[in-house]
Amino acid sequence: MSLKTRRKKSAKRRHPTRLRRLLMLWRHPLVLKLGLLLLVLLASYTVYLDATIRSSFDGKKWQVPARVYARPLELFEGMPLTPQELASELRDLGYSELRATSPGSFQRNGNRLSLYSRGFDFWDGSEPQQIADVEFRNGSISRLARMGSRGASGKLALLRLEPLEIGAIYPAHKEDRVLVRLEEVPPLLTAALLAIEDHRFYQHHGVSLVSIARAALANAKSGAVVQGGSTLTQQLVKNFYLDRSRTLRRKVTEALMSGLLELHYSKEAILEAYLNEVYLGQAGARAIHGFGLASQHYFNRALQELSIEKLALLVAIVRGPAYYDPWRHPDRALARRNRVIDALVGQELLAAEDAQWAKAQPLNLGKASRSHFTFPAYMDLVKRQLGETYKREDLTSNGLRVFTSFDPRVQRRAEQAVRAQIAKLQSRVDKQTPAGDLPAENFHAKQVRTGQKAALQAAVVVTQTTTAEVLAVVGGSDPRFAGYNRALDARRSIGSVVKPFVYLTALERGDYTLASLIDDAPIAFNNRDGSEWVPRNFDRKDHGQVPLITALAKSYNQATARLGQQLGLDAVVETLRRAGQARELNAVPSLFIGTTQLTPYEVTTLYQTIAANGFRTPLKAIRSVLDSDGKPLQRFPYQTEQVIDPHANYLLQRALVAVGEFGSAVAASHKLGAASFAGKTGTSGAQRDSWFAGFRADLLAVAWVGYDDNKTMPFTGASAALPLWVELMASASRQPVWLLPPAGIEQHWVNTLSGMPTRRGCENSLLLPFVQGSAPQGARVCDSPQALKR
Structure with a gap:
């Protein structure tokens, strides 16, 4: 026998021997015990993972933030509105300006605008999608008609557009999403997603060995990671349950959980969860999750309204939201989008001619990061009012929908007025005071480092006079900066803005009228600490005996302080309390002329x-709150109470109109018109604060201007806050003030210098209201006859 043959036989004898030894090793009691222990541990771990999956997937999957909406724009014939304003609102809502052929589109032709509304579920019912034709004339809607397939089909009494989303209240991790149901998702989107990310989705059971092998082969050929083998189920598990670590344990856990997820839930449920969970971008600190929110983030449109190329772009972004960010890397995103479109053609999911059209389209992105719709000061107010009723966890996780009175048009006008006026005032300050001439204490720390001067600031609050609903809030000279909210938090000396409440206290007593004479002579007060306080007029002059209306209109400090002394501090403080001042005030004599510190909101x-005819109504920003199913949780009804005598309140309103006729705000009449508004200027001591608080028939607004560090300004209430207020009202208000006298009021001509009766057309004559029987008595003569003033 040859040596070679003996070796072969020897090898055959050794092989069975090794196999028997290996089998004997597995049969060893210790090895069997270890194997059994591993199986038990694996089974226990699987049971644990199964419980984790089911508890999370069956329950509330996501913390969905509360969404906050503006007031809906309600269109009706006779409504004051221009075609430019309506078009602007529609653009903010993400309507496309082409033809009104699908929901979320409009077309304007001169004074005529056609639109296709989206429909919306409100707190009081659903508003259906409608095609409407709107015609305008002389700044208002002259015709509103419902359009059918064959043209106009009848008059439309009211069309309510969907409200603009103005913010959300996010959970701590800052994830945001708009949940969508699978049936709401365009079929082309799901088809493209599966074609690109997991074309064997309906064949595998959580893990696809074919996909893993294909990816490994592609990566080996290229020498780099160019393809992933994860299924959509694995991606969902990774994003929903696991961290980003790349360990063997995490991979095994991912595979187990994917199989368990497929075992318990349908493909449709898994796909819907993926569509809502997938990460698709970043907006500042806010993470964009799900295709529903991504559609709004990138295009300002609902997912159902997106065309082929937009759907393809969203699918393209899935592979790498930062790498394919269409704002930062438009060329890269465009190329990836076109590859997605080609893949749809390759799998016969899209016709070649449709693909050719889609690839020819630009990205057509919306406004980046939606900063155009950031209103931090108003959202601050909403959160505070919600905090009185709801816990923070309810607001950040339960998907509530909060409807407010926020008016985008009024807010826009307020912001424009603040920016324009602050720029003018700052320019005047800069010309007067070089940076090197300002002492260091007048700088903020950041401004000292950068060599900038301290910046003037402003705050504005706008309400509807009849409802006390807050329509707009500006918290600083940079309205979109989410910093210190001066409108709600800056307590500043209010100056002469407090004076109307001193005069209101007198008018409510019944022994004072608008013609009552007040002595505008020097007066001294003893403070509690023994010091003396001597108020002086702004012009440093004494004016002697003047009618009450003149003393208020011209803002005489001495006359006001004397009247306050006669009335008593407690009486004036009580009037302020009844009018709505909730916080306790420092009751000192200087309160009469405004050393009291209040916020613009207060x-x-x-x-x-005053504007609501003596009815006190708490200011409110919230109209209604719905849960995630659209059911009303709470209404915020009006709470109103008559707290001021209607006759006295009417007389005060007339005196505040006089402020613009011949008083401290007379300059505003040149732009707004004589007797078209009521209000009061205010300037604090050393001109540290500039105020104007006033109203017209539809809007009330309070404006403040000053420095955060209380630095003196070269401005008064009439030269800083008043021009800001006028610019706001000239563009936002549509109705001049209209005073409706209560029963028992009569009108008489009075001399504004002496307070005595006179005749119409005489010099210094003014028609004033009086409670019946309280008018001044005497001969009606003209001391200095003039040509009649018609």
Whole structure:
């Protein structure tokens, strides 16, 4: 026998021996015990993973933030509105300006605009999609008609558009999503997603060995990671349950959980969860999850309204939201989008001619990061009012829908007025005071480092006079900066803005009229600490005996302080309390002329009572709150109470109109018109604060201007806050003030210098209201006859 043959036989004898030894090793009691222990551990771990999956997937999957909406724009014939304003609102809502052929589109032709509304579920019912034709004439809607397939089909009484989303209240991890149901998702989107990310989705059971092998082969050929083998189910598990680590344990866990997920839930449920969970971008600190929100983020449109090329772009972004960010890398995103479109053609999911058209389209993105719709000061107010009723976890996780009174048009006008006026004032300050001449204490720390001067600031609050609903809030000279909210938090000396409440206290007593004489002579007060306080007029002059209306209109400090002394501090403080001042005030004599420190929001509360004919109504920003199913959770009804005598309140309103006729705000009449508004200027001591609080028939607004560090300004209430207020009202208000006298009021001509009866057309004559029987008595003569003033 040859040596070679003996070796072969020897090898055959050794092989069975090794196999028997290996089998004997597995049969060893210790090895069997270890194997059994591993199986038990694996089974236990699988049971644990199964419980984790089912508890999370069956329950509330996501913390969905509360979404906050503006007031809906309600269109009706006779409504004051221009075609430009309606078109602007529609653009903010993401309507496409082409033809009104699909929901979310409009077309304007001169004074005529056709639109196809989207429809919306409100707190009081659903508004259906409608095609409407709107015609305008002389700044208002002259015709509103419902359009059918064959043209106009009848008059439309009211069309309510969907409200603009103005913000959300996010959970701590800052994830945001708009949940969509699978049946709401365009079929082409799901088809493209599966074609690109997991074309064997309906064949595998969570893990696809074919996909893993294909990816490994592609990566080996290229020498780099060019393809992934994860299924959609694995991607969902990774994003929903696991961290980003790349360990063997995590991979095994991912595979187990994917199989368990497929075992318990349908493909449709898994796909719907993926569509809502997938990460698709970043907006500042806010993470964009799900295709529903991504559609709004990138295009300002609902997912159902997207065309082929837009759907393809969203699918393209899935592979790498940062790498394919269409704002930062448009060329890269465009190329990836076109590859997705080609893949749809390759799998016969899209016709070649449709693909050719889609690839020829630009990206057509919306406004980046939606900063255009950021209103931090108003959202601050909404959160505070919601905080009185709801816990923070309810607001950040339960998907509530909060409907507010926010008016985008009024807010826009307020922001424009603030920016324009602050720029003018700052320019005047810069010309007067070089940076090197300012002492260091007048700088903020950041401004000292950069060599900039301290910046003027402003705050504005706007309400509807009849309802006390807050329509707009500006918290600083940079309205979109989410910093210190001066409108709600800046307590500043209010100056002469407080004076109307001193005069209101007198008018409510019944022994004072608008013609009552007040002595505008020097007066001294003893403070509690023994010091003396001597108020002086702004012009440093004494004016002697003047009618009450003149003392208020011209803002005489001495006359006001004397009247306050006669009335008593407690009486004036009580009037302020009844008008709505909730916080306790420091009751010292200087309160009569405005050393009291209030916020612009608190001042608005006080003036709201005057504008509402003596009815106190708490300011409110929230109309209704719905849960995630659209069911009303809570309404915020009006709470109003008559707290001021209607006759006295009417007389005060007339005196505040006089402020613009011949008083401290006379300059505003040149732009707004004589007797078209009522209000009061205010300037704090050393001109540290500039105020104007006033109203017209539809709107009330309070404006403040000053420095955060209380630095003196070269401005008064009439030269800083008043021009800002006028610019706002000239563009936002549509109705001049209209005073409706209560029963028992009569009108008489009075001399504004002496307070005595006179005749119409005489010099210094003014027609004033009086409670019946309280008018001044005497001969009606003209001391200095003039040509009649018609």
